[in-house]
Amino acid sequence: MNYKRAFFIVGIILIFSLLLLAQDIEEKTIYLKSGGKVTGKIISTDPETGDIEIQTAYGVLEIKGEDILQEVVSIILKSGDRLKGLIIYEDNEKIHFQSDYGLLKVNKGDIEQIDYELEKGEGKVSKIEEKFSLGKERQIDVFYDPTGYVLDKGTLYVSGLSWGFGITNRLQITSKWSGYFLGDFNVRPKIQIFRKGSWEKEHALSIGGHIHMRYIPDKYEWTEKTFQFEQGHYSSEGWITSPDSTIDLYYGEYLRIGSKVELEEGERRYNDEFGYIESGWVDIDEPDNRQYYEVFAAYTFSRARKGKAGRISHTLGAYLSKFSKSDDFMYKIYLGGAVDIRKNIIFNYEIYYDPWYVEWWKRTGIFYYEEDELSKTKPKKEYVSPFHFDMGFIYAYRDWLRFGIHFQPYIFAIYMKF
Secondary structure (H helix, E strand, O other), X not given: OOHHHHHHHHHHHHHHHHHHHHOOOOOEEEEEOOOOEEEEEEEEEOOOOOOEEEEEOOEEEEEOHHHEOOEEEEEEEOOOOEEEEEEEEEOOOEEEEEEOOEEEEEEHHHEEEEEEEEEOOOOOEEEEEEEEOOOOOOOOEEOOXXXXXXXXXXXXXXXXOOEEEXXXXXXXXXXXXXXXXXXXXXXXXXXXEEEEEOOOEEEEEEEEEEEEEEEOOOOEEEEEEEEEEEEEEEEOOEEEEEEEEEEEEEEEEEEEOOOEEEEOOOOOEEEOOOOEEEEOOEEEEOOOOEEEEEEEEEEEEEEXXXXXXXXXXXXXXXXXXXXXXXXXXXXXXXXXEXXXXXXXXXXXXXXXXXXXXXXXXXXXXXXXXXXXXXXXXXXXXXXXXXXXEEEEEEEEEEOOEEEEEEOOOOOEEEEEEO
């Protein structure tokens, strides 16, 4: 097993280990009027008195209902209305709670977000940081690969490389403004086909595309070429051609798609006495910025974590793309996810299949450079796995300012949302 396969396997194990740690066991945190809290699995409850039995790490405890702090919820409906009250009862379809307007029953499918608080007496409340229905970020992308979500109407975001705007609640546009300096007008519309469910379980599907007028995609292909050289050496009489007057020299490397391999103009001479090229070195001609087109689809399934401590989202998506300097249609299939670790921290992962992607540490010129690019033996195509992975974190320093770090380029991210 080579180091790349081992590295990929270790990365996959790490991702799923983090996901398993993010899954919630069936535990509940009970907050007490005394200021303490108890965490464990609820064994039984008394519907009349509110008394509970809870299995903790240090045994079974009985807690009186009168000692338990009431949960206060602030509910934001999909209509934009906001409600606040005490949770009385919750089933699979509705939340029953007491508000200033009386006993209300709200369908879970009508709820956009819930924030949980604790009643402190005299109308004072404090946030339960460990319990929230939605973090500070519902992601429209995972490492710039789209999810099923779009920006809310009127929302603007600006990052170090791109910007986006929610035209309606189902339609957004984004663009890589960094390409404007190279004359690349580009636009990436995305429309949400449907979004169903509630804050507990939700499904969303979006489709879209990306049009570039002057762009070189980050795609690579194995390129081989054979060149014929005159074989000989220098003597006091000058250049002397050997009896075997010619020799075939070979080139092979992963290059950006659309690149051409040629030799510099002039004589092609190979010194067979010392084993090096006298003249005729390789010239790699990368493609000019040209039109590049993508279409994509992304389906996202999102659910609340047990205990209402944020959400877990998974996205399955696919691309089909075409670069005008290549005859090939390219594709990419990805599975991405997001886990709310805290209300302001998201763990992201992505596993994707892309036969045209080469990790940055495997590209010529970053960590190594082959001075003699031609070889007397035909190069063996190095295996590059079409399966790749990425992982990282997003931290919301403020509601409008976020920072990110992940494994694949671009490694650092910063963006603002208004």
